[in-house]
Amino acid sequence: MTTGQPERGKFITLEGGEGAGKTTQIKSLKNWLNDRNIDVLTTREPGGSEGAEQIRDLLVNGDVARWDAMTETLLHFAARRDHVEKVVKPALEAGKWVISDRFADSTMAYQGYGHGLGIDQIQTIYDTILSSFNTDLTIILDLETEVGLSRAISRSGGEDRYERMDIEFHQRLRQGFLEIAKNAPDRCCVVDAAGDADDVFDQIRAVVQDRLKV
Ligand code: T5A
Secondary structure, eight states, rough: OOOOHHHHOEEEEESSTTTTTTHHHHHHHHHHHTTTOOOOOEEESSOOSSSHHHHHHHHSSSSSTOOOHHHHHHHHHHHHHHIIHHHHHHHHHHEEEEEEEOOOHHHHIIIIIIIOHHHHHHHHHHHHTTTTTSSSSEEHHHHOHHHHHHHHHHHSSOOOOOTOOOOOHHHHHHHHHHHHHHHOTTTTEEOOOSSSHHHHHHHHHHHHHHOOEE
C-alpha cells in the first residue's frame, strides 16, 4: 500500500578548511544531480534560514577574539537548530536532496579541535540540539592549509573573521576533519582538493555514485 508520501531526500554536506572549494563543487554537484532528475536544495552554514543568517553575521564578522569558544559553539548550534528545523528537514521530507556548504562537522573541527573545546563537549551539545539527526554523506575536501587560505583570501568579500585566525588554528582544524572522517567512515569521505576544480569534481561524483547509488 502506498502512503502518498515522497521518499525522504538525502542530506549531503561538504566540509573542509578555508578556501577548500566547497562552494565551487556544490554548484557542479547540484547540476549533476539535476541532470539525473533529482530535485536539489543548496544551503549553507552558518546560515541557511532567516534567523540563522542573522546569527551568521555575529560569527563571521568583527574581532577575532569577540567570542570565547563555548559562546561561539552555542551560536553555531543556535543557528543550526533554526536551519535544520525550518529549512533542511522540511525539504528532505518533501523528497528534495539537500546539499549544505558546512554543517556540524565544522563545529567539531573549528571549535572542538581548532579552539580546543574538545570532542565530548561538542558531541554532548550536538545530541541535545539535533538528537539522532545526521547527514547521509559528508565529503571532506582536504587541502594544504596555506593553499586553502591563499585561495580564500583571493576571493574574499569580507566575512573573514575565521581567515584572520592564526595558522596553527587552521592546521589543528585540518587534522580535526581528518580524524572526524576516520571515526565515521560510513558517513564521511575525504577527497583530495589540491587538483583543479574538474579533477576534484570527478572524485566527488565517484563518491556520490558509490555511497548513494545515484
Ligand atoms: N565555521 C562554520 C565554524 O567555525 N564553525 C561552524 O560550525 C561553521 C558552520 C564561514 C566560516 O564559519 C566557520 C568556518 C568559516 O570560516 P564559509 O562561508 O563556508 O564559513 O567560509 P569559507 O569556508 O571560508 O568559504 P570559502 O568560500 O572560502 O571556501 P570554499 O567555499 O570552500 O571555496 P570556494 O569554492 O569559494 O573557492 C575559494 C576560491 O578558490 C577558487 C575559487 O574560484 C575561489 O576563488 N577555487 C579553486 N582554485 C584552484 N583550484 C581549485 N580546485 C579551486 N576550487 C575553488
